[in-house]
Amino acid sequence: MTTAAPPLIRQRAETSAARASQVWKVYGTGEAQVVALRGVDVELERGRFTAIMGPSGSGKSTLMHCLAGLDSVSRGQVFVGDTEVTGLNDAGLTRLRREKIGFIFQQFNLLPTLTAQENILLPLAIAGRKPDQQWFQTVIDTVGLGDRLGHRPNQLSGGQQQRVACARALVSRPEVVFADEPTGNLDSRSGAEVLGFLRRSVTEYGQTIVMVTHDAVAASYADRVIFLADGQIVAELTGPTPERVLDTLKSLDRTAQPGTEL
Amino acid sequence: MLRATLKSLLARKLRLVLSGLAVLLGVMFVSGSFVLTDALGRSFDNMFSSAMAETDVLVTARPAIDVSELEGESVPGMLAAADRDAVAAVPGVAEVVGVVQADGARVIGTDGKVVASFGPPRFGANWTGETGGLELREGRGPTSADEIAVNVTLAELSKLKVGDRVGVLTTQPKKLFTLVGVFGYEGGLPGQGPVHEVRFTEPVAQELMLGAPGAYTSLSVTAAPGTDPAALRDAIKSRLGDKYVVQTGQEAAAAIAGDFKTILSLFNNILLGFAGVALFVGTFLILNTFSIIVAQRTRELALSRALGASRRQVIGSVMVEALAIGLLASVLGLAAGVGVGALLAKLAADFSSLVLASISLPLAAVISAFAVGIGVTVIAALLPALRASRVPPVAALQEVATPDRPLTRLTVSGASIGALGAGAIAFGLATSGDAVMWLLLGGVLATFIGVSLLSPVLARPVVSVLGRLFSWSVPGRLGRLNSGRNPRRTAITAAALMVGVALITGVNTTISSADRSLRGDAETGFQADLIISGQESPGVLPTFDEALLPRMRAVPGIGTVTAEYNDQALINEEPSWAAAVTDLPAVVRDLSLVAVAGSLAQPGPGEVVVDDQNATEAGLTVGSTVTVKLPKGEPASYRISGVYQRAPFYGGYIFGTDVVPGMRFPQPSFAYVRLADGADDAAARKGLEALLVDSPEMLVEDKQQYLDRELGEGAQLLLMIQILLGLAIVIAVLGVINTLALSVLERTRELGLLRAIGLSRAATMRMITVEAVVITVFGVLLGVAVGIGLGAAVVQGLADEGLSTLSIPWPAIGLYLAAGAALGVLAAVLPAIRAARINVLTAIAHE
Numbered sequence A: 001m002t003t004a005a006p007p008l009i010r011q012r013a014e015t016s017a018a019r020a021s022q023v024w025k026v027y028g029t030g031e032a033q034v035v036a037l038r039g040v041d042v043e044l045e046r047g048r049f050t051a052i053m054g055p056s057g058s059g060k061s062t063l064m065h066c067l068a069g070l071d072s073v074s075r076g077q078v079f080v081g082d083t084e085v086t087g088l089n090d091a092g093l094t095r096l097r098r099e100k101i102g103f104i105f106q107q108f109n110l111l112p113t114l115t116a117q118e119n120i121l122l123p124l125a126i127a128g129r130k131p132d133q134q135w136f137q138t139v140i141d142t143v144g145l146g147d148r149l150g151h152r153p154n155q156l157s158g159g160q161q162q163r164v165a166c167a168r169a170l171v172s173r174p175e176v177v178f179a180d181e182p183t184g185n186l187d188s189r190s191g192a193e194v195l196g197f198l199r200r201s202v203t204e205y206g207q208t209i210v211m212v213t214h215d216a217v218a219a220s221y222a223d224r225v226i227f228l229a230d231g232q233i234v235a236e237l238t239g240p241t242p243e244r245v246l247d248t249l250k251s252l253d254r255t256a257q258p259g260t261e262l
Numbered sequence B: 001m002l003r004a005t006l007k008s009l010l011a012r013k014l015r016l017v018l019s020g021l022a023v024l025l026g027v028m029f030v031s032g033s034f035v036l037t038d039a040l041g042r043s044f045d046n047m048f049s050s051a052m053a054e055t056d057v058l059v060t061a062r063p064a065i066d067v068s069e070l071e072g073e074s075v076p077g078m079l080a081a082a083d084r085d086a087v088a089a090v091p092g093v094a095e096v097v098g099v100v101q102a103d104g105a106r107v108i109g110t111d112g113k114v115v116a117s118f119g120p121p122r123f124g125a126n127w128t129g130e131t132g133g134l135e136l137r138e139g140r141g142p143t144s145a146d147e148i149a150v151n152v153t154l155a156e157l158s159k160l161k162v163g164d165r166v167g168v169l170t171t172q173p174k175k176l177f178t179l180v181g182v183f184g185y186e187g188g189l190p191g192q193g194p195v196h197e198v199r200f201t202e203p204v205a206q207e208l209m210l211g212a213p214g215a216y217t218s219l220s221v222t223a224a225p226g227t228d229p230a231a232l233r234d235a236i237k238s239r240l241g242d243k244y245v246v247q248t249g250q251e252a253a254a255a256i257a258g259d260f261k262t263i264l265s266l267f268n269n270i271l272l273g274f275a276g277v278a279l280f281v282g283t284f285l286i287l288n289t290f291s292i293i294v295a296q297r298t299r300e301l302a303l304s305r306a307l308g309a310s311r312r313q314v315i316g317s318v319m320v321e322a323l324a325i326g327l328l329a330s331v332l333g334l335a336a337g338v339g340v341g342a343l344l345a346k347l348a349a350d351f352s353s354l355v356l357a358s359i360s361l362p363l364a365a366v367i368s369a370f371a372v373g374i375g376v377t378v379i380a381a382l383l384p385a386l387r388a389s390r391v392p393p394v395a396a397l398q399e400v401a402t403p404d405r406p407l408t409r410l411t412v413s414g415a416s417i418g419a420l421g422a423g424a425i426a427f428g429l430a431t432s433g434d435a436v437m438w439l440l441l442g443g444v445l446a447t448f449i450g451v452s453l454l455s456p457v458l459a460r461p462v463v464s465v466l467g468r469l470f471s472w473s474v475p476g477r478l479g480r481l482n483s484g485r486n487p488r489r490t491a492i493t494a495a496a497l498m499v500g501v502a503l504i505t506g507v508n509t510t511i512s513s514a515d516r517s518l519r520g521d522a523e524t525g526f527q528a529d530l531i532i533s534g535q536e537s538p539g540v541l542p543t544f545d546e547a548l549l550p551r552m553r554a555v556p557g558i559g560t561v562t563a564e565y566n567d568q569a570l571i572n573e574e575p576s577w578a579a580a581v582t583d584l585p586a587v588v589r590d591l592s593l594v595a596v597a598g599s600l601a602q603p604g605p606g607e608v609v610v611d612d613q614n615a616t617e618a619g620l621t622v623g624s625t626v627t628v629k630l631p632k633g634e635p636a637s638y639r640i641s642g643v644y645q646r647a648p649f650y651g652g653y654i655f656g657t658d659v660v661p662g663m664r665f666p667q668p669s670f671a672y673v674r675l676a677d678g679a680d681d682a683a684a685r686k687g688l689e690a691l692l693v694d695s696p697e698m699l700v701e702d703k704q705q706y707l708d709r710e711l712g713e714g715a716q717l718l719l720m721i722q723i724l725l726g727l728a729i730v731i732a733v734l735g736v737i738n739t740l741a742l743s744v745l746e747r748t749r750e751l752g753l754l755r756a757i758g759l760s761r762a763a764t765m766r767m768i769t770v771e772a773v774v775i776t777v778f779g780v781l782l783g784v785a786v787g788i789g790l791g792a793a794v795v796q797g798l799a800d801e802g803l804s805t806l807s808i809p810w811p812a813i814g815l816y817l818a819a820g821a822a823l824g825v826l827a828a829v830l831p832a833i834r835a836a837r838i839n840v841l842t843a844i845a846h847e
């Protein structure tokens, strides 16, 4: 276990899928000012599954949004692959999302008018790219949706919908997939299916995944867990188990204990 | 509950602004028409009473031929010099001024063309000095036979100056005069309203304008001091007998103004009709808005039901909202209507040199504004309110808002109402009488409502077919899917557009069928190589000098030239058109007329030929006699010498030239020309045109040119109708904007998601645009289909009137579709910008 002493960040495009350097995020001004991130330095290695944990309001979502270029930073730099995200205009960000980033949200991930298959292929269609048939097949086999591809979202269960969303995030082989509490709305069995699938895509296909969660069991699927508190990285775990994650959380703050459903 | 209602009212500003705007525009149209016609009406009152200010009693002859305004112009009667002397002898009369005034004095401007008037009369009158408000502005009045004075209006239009030699066309061919004076009227006016005026010396005016030496059209009487005009009127009346109309100056002014007001109120009714269409379309928009609001508030309404609100309270909350919007829209619409009405009145007055009376707010405008504004809103909100009251309390707990309700009931009622409407139209066209108008109106209305109810069922297949056009791109495909998502909403939005398009298409189909039918018959029937004619205008029948006929016949290459004279006549007391020809067999040949009975040889004196339709209606056969009264002649007996088959483009009584002296324009108004075999068409035409140099109104045209010009009036009518239906279309487009804005709002999350997975701003805008275009094109398609149906029904109904072929104006319909697509793009602009501006993060946080 190491505490908040980030290593010196160097330009290592080959091994880092995304990184943040001295990122500050301030919302509002004056009285209503909220500092959501305070000089965060983090590097997310390629081909690894990273979980971001922390109490509610600690800045997990904000950090992920800044890393993904969904939100602007107040200070600092963000890179995805070798592209500097900070400073890109809307067209640049759109291109970045098409080429390098996949998203999985907590809910409402799919377009209700499209079938599961059309939803999965939508990012490629939008980017005007042809799907790699073999990879598409691999993805849907892994997700286990073969017989449900022609269904519309409202004909699928919550777990199935999230698996479709996972498949969509993976099908374009993005540099990095960002997932914000992807299992937050699912029962534990469906959640386990989705998490297992994410784990496999990292292990078997070398996908980079960053996942925000407040569930210790979910975090234990990751290779590495970063703990945030009050907008700063306060701890880090590699090779987490649910017990170690809970211990770390307890040691960090006895008043805020997420994952109490365990 | 009221408080909660008003709060939610404010929370949905955009939708309410748009639907309120629809009502506002409709109300503005209604009240604007009232304000405009009221102001113009009172301006006419003022104008005529100031023109009659110096006249205590006015004596006019009864019209020689009296027809209603809708059927043409009445032919004014005349008074004789003896009548003037008789009036002058009545005790209490200080002075009698004989007035000669008739329409049809056309001045040839410096450009060699006749100075055109677009409606107002071109009076030729006698110079009576500076009376009746007339003021000389330059020069003097005419004193010798070859002098004239003109009013400022005419001087400005013709660019003529005092001292110029001026050609004037009257009932006789062109005569040359010297312009010696320019006059205006009291108050610095260039004329009495927009009329053109030429003043001759009295004998010349009588000769040229009336064709009757010593005759007057009216006598303006000044009473001796102390004589009561009404008493004087009665004295003159008892002296002259029943032959003449005797009125005090005030009565006469009111009577003339009354005629104008009849026309104005007709005009007002037409405007109100178009306003009605706009409001009808607005109803769709409001209905849609309230349905959406109710759907969005389902949970809120259910919660209030769960908390104990009664159905009645739920209905009340929706209706209060409608009432508030209706009230606000009425107030603002009325204000805007006053503004627009005043502005139009000002423009009209400036254009026609009328002194505008003060603008006031007629009670009718206020009443109709509120009745219409509040009525339309409340009626449109009724259905959504009922639906709201049926929301069960348990809906508050359910996740899904409203499942797609089946469309069966809508479809069945739509089909029955539509069928009822079609039936009413068919019945209305087949019968005659007072009910026809209402049957047709109700039928069209029911058809619109029926088709609107059917449109959700049609929306699915049509939208999916239409959408395929756009499916090649991802945004296109998404847009298409979105427009198919809520068929009811798409359908009502499109149906609003349908109404205007259907009316335009229906009128266009009718006009184009009339054009095609006439053209078809005329193209085979017309055998003349060239036709000489002039464009008719009210009160004026362009003619040319009959002395030219022999010289025309002598032009190299000309075979025959047959002249035709025309005027109105009373035949067996019925107003009819009378024609006189120089050579009936030539006309029969040139127009392919077919004899039904008797002979079609040239009618001799006392003989007349008539078409079979008129003959049947009047119960005439060969040998029967009719009494014919021409404007300038005494009644005389004519014997029917032949009956011909009415051609779609030709019919009526045909006389020999013995009736010509009784006509107001005793000169030919038509000539049918046959060329000699092997003649040089262009050279012959040039020769004829050279002869007609003094008759600039007359045109030498071949069949095609003649038909194009004569049938061109349909295009103008169509243009007018399209402009007036513009507001209905604008309101429908507001509806499209409304629907799209809502779609964007409802799908904020989805849009955020799409942006997050790489949809660019431009592609987002394209997606919304496709959705809009699909809706508008669907609306235009519906409108075109209904419009063709309506047009076909009218053509069918008018088959007796010569509408033999149905002609669908495909090029115009193509244009409507393109315009519909363009309107879709236009309507999408704001919602699309809004969609493109959506912030991904806030969208994802949005619920």
Ligand SMILES: Nc1ncnc2c1ncn2[C@@H]1O[C@H](COP(=O)(O)OP(=O)(O)O)[C@@H](O)[C@H]1O
Residues within 6 Å of the ligand: A027, A028, A034, A035, A036, A054, A055, A056, A057, A058, A059, A060, A061, A062, A063
């Ligand atoms: N749009 C915003 N405006 C103002 N404050 C915000 C906004 N988004 C997040 N915050 C604040 O920033 C802090 C971090 O929020 P967030 O990243 O959502 O936390 P977490 O995802 O860890 O629960 C919180 O204090 C939150 O209130």
Ligand SMILES: [Mg+2]
Residues within 6 Å of the ligand: A060, A061
């Ligand atoms: Mg969060």
